Amino acid sequence: MALFALQLTFTDTDRRLQVRPAHREYLTKLREAGKLLTAGPFADQSGALLIYDVADEAELREILANDPYTPADVYEIASLQEWQPLFPVKPV
Incomplete structure (x- = not known):
């Protein structure tokens, strides 16, 4: 497994706010699956x-393709980097 840090820049506030409930539901499912x-x-x-x-990055790209924000075209990827945390990530 690999950790990736993704930084987004929002591009369309009105449309993003319309799609945000579906986006957050999708993120909740990813969190429950251990992907986020x-x-x-x-x-x-x-x-x-x-x-x-x-x-790997290919799996992350697939996840992004399925995010409701992607077809709504409400963000740009500002940065996508594999990340190596100094301290272990503790589950919530």
């Missing part, structure tokens, strides 16, 4: 940070 460690928007609502625990 944590996620949340920045305080200024300009974007978000998500940390995924997946087999």
